[in-house]
Amino acid sequence: MAPQPSETNAAVSTAGVELHYGATPVLKGIDISLSKGKTLALLGPSGCGKTTLLRLVAGLLAPTKGSIAIAGRTVADAASGAFSPPEKRNLGMVFQDYALWPHMTVGGNVSFPLEMRGVGKSERESRTMRALERVGLGAYADRRPSDLSGGQQQRVAIARAIVAEPQLILFDEPLSNLDRELRENMVGELAELIATLGLTAIYVTHDHSEALTLADDVAVMRGGLIEQLASPDELIEKPATPEVADFLRLGGVAELEYRDGHWFFKGSSLALLRGVDGVDCAVRVLIPTGSITAGEILPGTLAATVLRSQFRGDGHLATVSLVGAEKIELQVLSRAKLRPGEGIGLSIDASQIRWFGKQVYSSKEENLEHV
Numbered sequence: 001m002a003p004q005p006s007e008t009n010a011a012v013s014t015a016g017v018e019l020h021y022g023a024t025p026v027l028k029g030i031d032i033s034l035s036k037g038k039t040l041a042l043l044g045p046s047g048c049g050k051t052t053l054l055r056l057v058a059g060l061l062a063p064t065k066g067s068i069a070i071a072g073r074t075v076a077d078a079a080s081g082a083f084s085p086p087e088k089r090n091l092g093m094v095f096q097d098y099a100l101w102p103h104m105t106v107g108g109n110v111s112f113p114l115e116m117r118g119v120g121k122s123e124r125e126s127r128t129m130r131a132l133e134r135v136g137l138g139a140y141a142d143r144r145p146s147d148l149s150g151g152q153q154q155r156v157a158i159a160r161a162i163v164a165e166p167q168l169i170l171f172d173e174p175l176s177n178l179d180r181e182l183r184e185n186m187v188g189e190l191a192e193l194i195a196t197l198g199l200t201a202i203y204v205t206h207d208h209s210e211a212l213t214l215a216d217d218v219a220v221m222r223g224g225l226i227e228q229l230a231s232p233d234e235l236i237e238k239p240a241t242p243e244v245a246d247f248l249r250l251g252g253v254a255e256l257e258y259r260d261g262h263w264f265f266k267g268s269s270l271a272l273l274r275g276v277d278g279v280d281c282a283v284r285v286l287i288p289t290g291s292i293t294a295g296e297i298l299p300g301t302l303a304a305t306v307l308r309s310q311f312r313g314d315g316h317l318a319t320v321s322l323v324g325a326e327k328i329e330l331q332v333l334s335r336a337k338l339r340p341g342e343g344i345g346l347s348i349d350a351s352q353i354r355w356f357g358k359q360v361y362s363s364k365e366e367n368l369e370h371v
């Protein structure tokens with residue numbers, strides 16, 4: 001029997017969804033369930049299948065296998081061939097390029113979905129004004145989109161997406177065309193708007209900070225699969241795999257091997273920790289940025305060389321490589337500006353290291369005095 005969406009009372013659910021282009025699988029079995037009023041971010045590198053999944057939910061593509069339900073109603077099912085087109089799914093959509101009609105006024109753009117639904121003129125006008133006011137553009141109804149800034153145009157697109165009060169809003173990288181400062185402001189505004197209006201939303205992005213700011217749940221995708229689906233707090237506390245930790249830039253991922261009572265950086269004679277239990281094996285670990293203190297090279301610290309450094313608001317975030325294990329790159333937050341090529345000493349708190357693999361080591365390991 002074909003897999004069915006597991007939670008039929010979810011706002012959106014997918015069960016075993018696959019999408020192939022010819023013989024190439026792009027999505028390889030996606031199961032998600034999103035409750036009403038929640039925001040799910042689809043996060044992952046370019047080409048991992050985020051937009052494809054969004055287009056399947058929108059009804060712009062049909063799954064090769066599996067099924068999709070919106071508000072408990074099956075909208076696509078590969079086994080039975082059932083398929084509802086986008087206009088029957090009661091959705092709002094916001095795209096990266098805004099997709100506003102240049103020949104229409106701002107008000108005309110926003111009221112268009114209501115016209116499509118056959119809403120009468122006076123109700124259309126009042127709902128359009130309400131939607132524009134909600135995004136702070138009440139005074140702009142008679143302007144052309146080309147007279148507005150990028151950020152204002154994207155607000156118009158959001159007003160158009162919410163005007164018909166759809167049960168679900170789909171965002172496809174809506175802020176990626178905006179410059180960094182505007183994007184950072186808009187993330188906060190969008191999060192507030194989603195919360196105030198109680199929207200249920202799916203939000204595609206490749207920007208981890210956008211996803212962690214906006215979403216109740218984040219699906220980290222890789223190669224057509226969901227690597228981990230969890231709340232932002234859980235992802236940060238307990239990334240399931242080194243790939244998730246790396247993608248979320250939680251710190252440096254390193255492979256360690258156990259020899260002679262010590263954990264060495266793989267392929268080097270540089271030991272990170274003293275091990276308590278002697279098990280000859282190799283594991284990958286996350287060394288979180290917050291576990292590292294940078295200072296002078298002193299006895300007891302690990303020597304490192306600064307590769308690059310960027311100011312990020314609460315300090316200088318530097319990428320450093322370890323002397324003696326140059327392939328290992330770690331991220332260090334420093335109050336002082338660090339210059340490329342500069343040598344620094346690192347102290348790493350062993351209790352904060354996250355070990356990936358079957359065994360839990362951290363409580364048994366001890367910091368090593370480096371020389």
Ligand SMILES: Nc1ncnc2c1ncn2[C@@H]1O[C@H](COP(=O)(O)OP(=O)(O)OP(=O)(O)O)[C@@H](O)[C@H]1O
Pocket residue numbers: 021026044045046047048049050051052053206
């Ligand atoms: N019409 C198509 N025909 C063949 N392959 C396609 C088609 N559309 C997308 N793909 C492939 O499917 C994969 C997933 O694409 P998708 O656009 O979903 O990725 P994405 O995670 O949204 O990436 P990006 O962030 O770059 O938009 C990519 O390898 C892409 O090349």
